[in-house]
Amino acid sequence: MSIVKELKDFAKNLSVIIVEDDKALNEELVGVTELFFKRVFFAYNGVEALSIYKNNNIDIVITDITMPKMDGVVLSRNLKQINPNQDIVVISAHRDIEYLVKLVDIGIKQLIYKPFDHQELLYRLLRVCEDKVLSNKMDEYKEDCSSLLNTTTVANNSIQNKKAIYKNQNRTILHLNSEMEQDIEYLLELRDDLENLVNELHYGVEVSVINGISSVLSKIYTLLSQIGATTKISVVIFELANFLESINFELLSDEQKSKLEMMEFIYDDIAKFVDLIFVKREVQDTSYLEDSLRSSLSQLKQSVFNDFLVEEEFELF
Incomplete structure (x- = not known):
């Protein structure tokens, strides 16, 4: 399956925000992401982006580093404080080790250097979306396990049996x-x-x-x-x-x-x-x-x- 088809499948129920002060590039990124994501937001600086983020459910953040009012490093740090598991893709022309260290410390795993081509952008977005969807499925699985333990049938079992069922649901396949x-x-x-x-x-x-x-x-x-x-x-x-x-x-x-x-x-x-x-x-x-x-x-x-x-x-x- 091609990158485009896979990304369309994984991103179809996700939301994304583009944070880029270059209006032409911002518009370009919005145009590309709208082909795949269910909802696309955009902002021209970190302050504006943070406000939008707090008022909406946003799965993925794509941000530049150098921006007015609040740069991408500070924005990413604020987002991680709100949600430590927030997925963030950083786009930057900076290749200095200083920036890389800061981003790693914050917990940023996806970094795209300018100039970039569509192929690289789509591939990285595919990986982020794929991880997000799989993570959501794992959370749903855990919730189902928890719900199972609270059903009427399980409630009639002994406490020992409940623990056995939960352990069985989560055991490794390896011996x-x-x-x-x-x-x-x-x-x-x-x-x-x-x-x-x-x-x-x-x-x-x-x-x-x-x-x-x-x-x-x-x-x-x-x-x-x-x-x-x-x-x-x-x-x-x-x-x-x-x-x-x-x-x-x-x-x-x-x-x-x-x-x-x-x-x-x-x-x-x-x-x-x-x-x-x-x-x-x-x-x-x-x-x-x-x-x-x-x-x-x-x-x-x-x-x-x-x-x-x-x-x-x-x-x-």
């Missing part, structure tokens, strides 16, 4: 022996190594870094392939490792190399999977995580080798 438990520690180390390598891509896409990522992914695959419940996602990770290893950097343009920065989204998928399954151990159905990772791999391949043009897909609307 790990002592040897697997030891492997988990190594898996968490590999996850951290992968994060460090992916972060290096922000300072330039080098062949040594990509080879390092491929090597770590191969090790993660080896571990996951030995656990029955994680063999499917291990195959996707194996495909990713092979794809990165097969790239001939000498034949890639600078633009194509820059697309490999999308590895940060793939890292997010893998880290989320490892955290939910091996740390929190509270997810039974992991198919949505596997689908998300496979979709990310497909988008990465298409983006690097320019297999499609986003502009042509807009004709669907």
Whole structure:
């Protein structure tokens, strides 16, 4: 499925606000997002945006950094104080490490540097919307579990039975022996190594870094392939490792190399999977995580080798 079609599906019930002082760019972003989101708000500075935010239910915030009255950093900090889980996408021409550190401290995970193309914008919005929808579904699942415990039928059971039902609803699909438990520690180390390598891509896409990522992914695959419940996602990770290893950097343009920065989204998928399954151990159905990772791999391949043009897909609307 294409980025446009996926985004249209995930964003159809969500709201977004565009915060950008450049009126032309503001109008452009509003025009693009209106193709996908149920409700689109806009503001030209942080003060105006904060007022709109407090009076409306807004799922996603897209904001510039440099703006009059209140900049994007201060706005993001205020939004996170109101809702620590607020999804924020920052668009900025600043590449200074000072700004990056501030945004990371606030909890901003999505940063797009100007100038950007529609393909990058849509891809990042897709990932944010996808996470938002999946998070909402998880919240609904937990509410259903809580509601189940309060029904008349469950109320007639003993307190012990209620606890057993709740535990059963949230148990992990994995049954790990002592040897697997030891492997988990190594898996968490590999996850951290992968994060460090992916972060290096922000300072330039080098062949040594990509080879390092491929090597770590191969090790993660080896571990996951030995656990029955994680063999499917291990195959996707194996495909990713092979794809990165097969790239001939000498034949890639600078633009194509820059697309490999999308590895940060793939890292997010893998880290989320490892955290939910091996740390929190509270997810039974992991198919949505596997689908998300496979979709990310497909988008990465298409983006690097320019297999499609986003502009042509807009004709669907």
